[in-house]
Amino acid sequence: MKVAFSTLGCRVNVYESEAMAEKFIKEGYEVVDFSEKADVYVINTCTVTNMGDKKSRQIIGRARRLNEKAIIAVVGCYSQIAPDEVSSIDGVDVVLGTRNKGDIVYWVNRAKSEKSKVVNVTENILKNKVFEELKIEDYQDKTRAFLKIQDGCNRFCSYCLIPYARGAVCSKKPEVVIEEVKNLAIHGFKEIILSGIHTASYGVDLEDKTTLMDLLEEIEKIQGIERVRIGSIDPTFFTEDIKERLVKLKRLCPHFHLSLQSGSNDTLKRMNRRYSKEEYKDIVNMLRNSIEDVSITTDIIVGFPGETEEEFKETYEFLKDVRLTKMHIFKYSPRKGTKAATMKDQIHGTIKEERSKALIELNEKNEEEFMKKMVGKTVDVLFEEVVHGEEKIYTGYTPNYIKTICEGTEDLIGQIKKVYIKEVSKDNLIGEVL
Secondary structure, eight states, X not given: OEEEEEEOSOHHHHHHHHHHHHXXXXXXXXXXXXXXOOSEEEEEEOOSSHHHHHHHHHHHHHHHHHOTTSEEEEEEHHHHHOHHHHHTSTTOOEEEOSSOGGGHHHHHHHHHHHTSOEEEOOSSGGGXXXXXXXXXXXXXXXXXXXXXXXXXXXXXXXXXXXXXXXXXXXXXXXXXXXXXXXXXXXTTOOEEEEXXXXXXXXXXXXTTOOOHHHHHHHHTTOSSOOEEEEOSBOGGGOOHHHHHHHTTXXXXXXXXXXXXXXXXXXXXXXXXXXXXXXXXXXXXXXXXXXSTTOEEEEXXXXXXXXXXXXXXXXXXXXXXXXXXXXEEEEEOOOOTTSSGGGOSSOOOHHHHXXXXXXXXXXXXXXXXXXXXXXXXXXXXXXXXXXOTTOSSEEEEEOTTOOEEEEEOOGGGTXXXXXXXXXXXXXXXXXXXXX
């Protein structure tokens, strides 16, 4: 029996797909590429944008064309938000939400044996505070491992459906996280990435009130793991006290993805973001003044309802001034069920496109400027793979997450080596292994 996966969206989804795949393997299934004919197709969906829903429907159609007799299971955020809509799509056999993916094999087998459609989506997910224990024991990638430590969100930004898709904040028990990290170290991993839906909220639901900072300090004590990276994190996590504790950690990577969304306070207020642009800039400066070569990346939404030309210029000038390493630019997409979708002064698509283009050009300048500062330095690079079509060219990442290309041999993969940075080429560093 063969099973194939297609995963949309965030790193948490990637982690959960790997965990589900492992459950199928334990039941005797072979995991194959999604382009191949399989007996079961699992689509792990995203619903952050309308495009995510559209892509999910397209992938469902592709699976049906590959094998009309296959069981098609659709799981994740789109299923959680719109289970009736998903179940009505031609060919869908199993519909699961975001808090019962661990039962995927049971429900697939049931749909197969009973020859009937299965819809099992958690109701009242906003009240569900139980962390689903999905674990990965046999990673395919032996360099970096994503480790899901948290789920759910209680921030309720006006444009976002995620709290309704992922539910209440819940955290993996710290002792379970520590055990998983130790296991990853035993299996030869050099780097772990702590991931969650709102990672900064880790521990707020735990009885002992262990915080993310407490967890980082415990992971620091584990031998074998050489790098610890935090996924996207709310900028308000970084206080003076947190900074004082962070700088003592030797394995924490100097790379933080602090989601900004806008450089206009009026826009931030409409978004229901809980900081001002001045507070964000103070946090950026605090990190830069405390951590050498720290890289700070972000997300920006353009064309949010009511975003005037003056507000956009304010955002542009703010980003020009703060010079973040990399910006991911998104054109606002209305999501039914959010407050922003019903706001007045929705922005025309042409204007969104113009604003997106302007920020993409600014991002390219900022990114190049940051990388040029790395030229002439010697840095540690964790090598991950050979460049496609090139036998002796390998790529890896610096601690501050800049892709680096070097000549080398196959034994580089999975190793951290000292690399002298010689030049910048497009969005990569070119280096020489010492």
